[in-house]
Amino acid sequence: MGQVVSKANNYLSVPASNGDRRIIKSERMRAYEKSFALQCQLYRDKNIDRPFKLHIIVFESTWSYDLDNALKGVLDNLQYCHAITNDNLCVAINARKAIDRQNPRIVYAIEELEPKLF
Numbered sequence: 001m002g003q004v005v006s007k008a009n010n011y012l013s014v015p016a017s018n019g020d021r022r023i024i025k026s027e028r029m030r031a032y033e034k035s036f037a038l039q040c041q042l043y044r045d046k047n048i049d050r051p052f053k054l055h056i057i058v059f060e061s062t063w064s065y066d067l068d069n070a071l072k073g074v075l076d077n078l079q080y081c082h083a084i085t086n087d088n089l090c091v092a093i094n095a096r097k098a099i100d101r102q103n104p105r106i107v108y109a110i111e112e113l114e115p116k117l118f
Contacts, residue, residue: 001039003061003104005032006069036077043083048112052084053092056108059100067097074106083110 005028016022025033037044058070075087084090091113 001103001105002032002035004058004065004070004073004106005029006065006073009069032073033077033080037081040078040081040083043078043081043110045082047082047085048089048110049085051089051091051113053094053111053113054090054108055094055111056106057096057098059098059103059105059107061099061101061104063099065097067095070097070106071095074108078110 013021014024054071054075056071056074058065058067058074060070071093075084075090078084079087
């Protein structure tokens with residue numbers, strides 16, 4: 001539940017102690033990560049470690065949000081809550097954007113494509 005936070009617009013460049021600059025997540029991005037992890041009941045800590053396909057509908061609050069930025073954020077959050085071990089294992093995405101001004105959210109499923117070998 002909630003508006004997906006765009007990865008592209010929620011990282012900040014801040015001074016580092018050594019005089020360089022470093023990139024940090026915005027407070028909005030950190031809050032969305034925590035919310036996502038709490039809501040990710042089915043997949044949290046599943047640690048999918050083989051190729052998978054992501055099926056997703058992104059219900060945005062307005063048409064102004066980009067679907068591709070939402071997908072990057074969702075994949076990062078799936079990794080953050082240990083649903084997947086690495087987002088580079090995603091080999092296909094079946095995605096659709098829809099509008100729900102009152103209730104922005106995502107609906108998704110992860111389809112594991114190869115059997116797990118032990």
